[in-house]
Amino acid sequence: MNPFDLDRWQEVGDALLASPVRTLLSMAGVFWGTFALVVMLGFGKGLETATERAVRGMATNAVFLWGGKRTMPFQGFPTDEWLELDASDVEPLRQLEGMRWLAPRNQLGGHRGSGVARRGPEAGTFNVVGDVPEMAFIETSRFDGGRFLDELDLDERRKVAVIGKQVAETLFADGADPMGDWIEIGGVPFKVVGLYHSARTDDMGDREEQTIHIPLTTFRTVFDGGRPSVQWFAAVAEDNVSASDLEDRMKVLLKERHHVHPDDDMAFGSFNAEREFGRIRRLFSGIRGTTWLVGSATLLSGAIGIGNVMLVVVRERTREIGVRRAVGATPRDIVRMILMEALVMTSLAGFAGLVAGVVLCELASAAIGPDNPSFGPPQVDATATLIAGVVLVCAGLLAGVLPARRAAAIHPVEALRSE
Amino acid sequence: MIRLRELRKSYVMAGRPLPVLKGIDLTIPTGELAAITGSSGSGKSTLLNVLGILDAYDSGSYELGDVLVKDLTEARAAELRNKYVGFVFQSFHLLPYKNATENVALPLYYAGIPRRERFRRANELLERVGLGDRADHLPNQLSGGQKQRVAIARSLVTNPRLLLADEPTGALDSATSKEIMDLLVEVNRAGTTVVVVTHESVVADRCPRRIRLVDGLIAEDQHS
Ligand SMILES: Nc1ncnc2c1ncn2[C@@H]1O[C@H](COP(=O)(O)OP(=O)(O)O)[C@@H](O)[C@H]1O
Numbered sequence: 001m002n003p004f005d006l007d008r009w010q011e012v013g014d015a016l017l018a019s020p021v022r023t024l025l026s027m028a029g030v031f032w033g034t035f036a037l038v039v040m041l042g043f044g045k046g047l048e049t050a051t052e053r054a055v056r057g058m059a060t061n062a063v064f065l066w067g068g069k070r071t072m073p074f075q076g077f078p079t080d081e082w083l084e085l086d087a088s089d090v091e092p093l094r095q096l097e098g099m100r101w102l103a104p105r106n107q108l109g110g111h112r113g114s115g116v117a118r119r120g121p122e123a124g125t126f127n128v129v130g131d132v133p134e135m136a137f138i139e140t141s142r143f144d145g146g147r148f149l150d151e152l153d154l155d156e157r158r159k160v161a162v163i164g165k166q167v168a169e170t171l172f173a174d175g176a177d178p179m180g181d182w183i184e185i186g187g188v189p190f191k192v193v194g195l196y197h198s199a200r201t202d203d204m205g206d207r208e209e210q211t212i213h214i215p216l217t218t219f220r221t222v223f224d225g226g227r228p229s230v231q232w233f234a235a236v237a238e239d240n241v242s243a244s245d246l247e248d249r250m251k252v253l254l255k256e257r258h259h260v261h262p263d264d265d266m267a268f269g270s271f272n273a274e275r276e277f278g279r280i281r282r283l284f285s286g287i288r289g290t291t292w293l294v295g296s297a298t299l300l301s302g303a304i305g306i307g308n309v310m311l312v313v314v315r316e317r318t319r320e321i322g323v324r325r326a327v328g329a330t331p332r333d334i335v336r337m338i339l340m341e342a343l344v345m346t347s348l349a350g351f352a353g354l355v356a357g358v359v360l361c362e363l364a365s366a367a368i369g370p371d372n373p374s375f376g377p378p379q380v381d382a383t384a385t386l387i388a389g390v391v392l393v394c395a396g397l398l399a400g401v402l403p404a405r406r407a408a409a410i411h412p413v414e415a416l417r418s419e
Numbered sequence: 420m421i422r423l424r425e426l427r428k429s430y431v432m433a434g435r436p437l438p439v440l441k442g443i444d445l446t447i448p449t450g451e452l453a454a455i456t457g458s459s460g461s462g463k464s465t466l467l468n469v470l471g472i473l474d475a476y477d478s479g480s481y482e483l484g485d486v487l488v489k490d491l492t493e494a495r496a497a498e499l500r501n502k503y504v505g506f507v508f509q510s511f512h513l514l515p516y517k518n519a520t521e522n523v524a525l526p527l528y529y530a531g532i533p534r535r536e537r538f539r540r541a542n543e544l545l546e547r548v549g550l551g552d553r554a555d556h557l558p559n560q561l562s563g564g565q566k567q568r569v570a571i572a573r574s575l576v577t578n579p580r581l582l583l584a585d586e587p588t589g590a591l592d593s594a595t596s597k598e599i600m601d602l603l604v605e606v607n608r609a610g611t612t613v614v615v616v617t618h619e620s621v622v623a624d625r626c627p628r629r630i631r632l633v634d635g636l637i638a639e640d641q642h643s
């Protein structure tokens with residue numbers, strides 16, 4: 001006999017429809033389990049999307065490194081001395097194994113410092129930074145016009161500036177086209193050659209758009225009195241190289257070059273995007289894992305609920321099973337019947353829960369909108385749906401096993417005598 | 420049709436064997452209409468269940484047609500039941516959520532007959548038992564006599580060689596009992612071997628052969 005025989009399913013449907021209220025009630029647990037799983041996964045995905053969007057545009061294997069104070073005496077050099085990184089560190093760092101991009105940067109007023117820029121009557125306080133062309137590969141902004149700084153700008157110490165969207169909005173409030181126009185930083189005129197907005201949606205993105213980039217060489221001449229110092233380095237590791245490994249190698253090299261004790265871990269400050277992203281990723285995989293755990297447990301308890309109801313049903317249908325045996329059903333036929341009933345109930349309930357969950361996620365998506373910074377649209381992906389489906393079928397079979405065995409063990413003579 | 424030799428069966432009660440059939444020798448030729456009578460507890464139902472391959476026996480032998488019914492697997496027993504035997508019970512045993520046609524068609528489902536064909540044959544049988552106009556009625560919409568007619572239609576739907584009825588009129592009034600017996604007599608005339616268990620003499624007297632069980636043994640075997 002063909003297992004996909006429509007007839008069998010019809011027989012199962014008839015039996016389930018014989019007491020529709022009981023069937024529906026016993027399906028409720030699995031319905032809620034699936035619904036909860038889908039909704040939790042969907043909203044988790046939404047959160048994840050929002051977070052990913054917030055950090056978009058920052059290389060995930062980036063390392064930032066700056067000089068601190070020596071905390072251990074070494075080779076006759078005292079503690080508490082500020083370590084100054086400089087231009088001579090650039091080339092050795094670039095030669096490091098696994099280094100893809102390296103960009104030194106200086107900032108007006110130091111780390112998180114700012115400078116005043118003006119254009120005619122308009123003025124504002126912005127991050128003014130000296131950059132090299134490589135920075136464009138580390139902080140990947142979206143250009144609305146012009147270009148980033150290039151080698152020629154640096155070689156000739158040109159007085160050119162690349163400005164973020166919010167800088168343009170302040171200084172070009174009159175609606176003039178910033179491209180090719182002039183702005184003043186610390187009384188020195190710079191020509192605007194590039195305009196961009198950030199790819200990120202968080203406050204780091206805001207900061208990025210409030211930045212004015214000028215050539216590092218120009219920056220040194222104009223603002224650092226010609227000193228070749230470097231405030232910090234931004235680096236990106238090669239694709240298959242861990243940012244943490246690169247960070248370690250950079251520190252080892254710089255410790256050697258600046259007479260720092262190999263164990264003096266406080267001498268250089270650093271930020272490793274990979275580690276941060278890893279933390280976020282672990283957080284989300286934790287959330288996802290918990291969701292699956294809770295969802296599956298709910299589902300399982302739903303399946304157990306169905307199994308329980310079916311045990312009662314089997315007892316109530318003892319006589320029916322006896323009749324079926326008397327007219328030619330084998331124990332296997334009975335097992336199959338009960339298993340199929342359990343399967344149909346769990347699948348239908350699960351499918352309904354799935355649909356309800358997806359509908360809720362879609363409604364929430366529409367309400368949240370595509371570009372909400374703090375919450376992405378809840379999404380239910382196909383893989384999760386598939387897995388949930390497989391889990392459901394297994395749960396259904398599981399729910400049916402015990403009742404089916406109980407049903408198969410019913411002796412027809414006993415069943416028919418029971419009055 | 421039926422040949423029993425030295426058939427014995429006992430139930431285990433409180434750890435002790437309780438003999439119910441104590442050596443039955445019985446031959447029922449094809450086409451016979453036989454009644455099995457006897458007081459309550461004499462082993463009539465037990466004997467009928469053995470004949471219907473619904474229950475196993477301990478020793479002796481049972482041949483149904485040319486099949487030796489002994490040590491069968493559940494699957495084989497089910498197949499033989501489905502093919503060769505029809506059952507009618509005192510309390511009808513119709514499935515409450517199925518209508519008359521669906522109840523009658525049930526044995527054909529286990530015979531692997533397609534749905535449409537099942538229902539066609541089931542309706543034919545309902546016509547034959549005079550219930551053509553009740554095909555879509557549920558059991559609780561039928562009288563006792565009508566229910567038993569549906570049950571008889573169900574027992575005949577696979578064209579069995581043997582129809583076994585355990586107190587088929589036990590739950591019916593005398594007028595209806597007579598109708599049901601008329602029907603069974605007619606079924607027998609059409610060629611089916613029929614064995615009826617009863618303790619009512621009115622019913623037994625309709626049968627040309629009457630076998631009386633006393634305490635698990637055949638005490639009397641009358642032909643008329
Ligand atoms: N499953 C069983 N376990 C123990 N004793 C049984 C069982 N079935 C029947 N009996 C006993 O077997 C005897 C014969 O039963 P049965 O064949 O039903 O008699 P009848 O149908 O003639 O009234 C009775 O004493 C009954 O109590």
Ligand SMILES: [Mg+2]
Nearest residue numbers: 463464465585
């Ligand atoms: Mg009896």
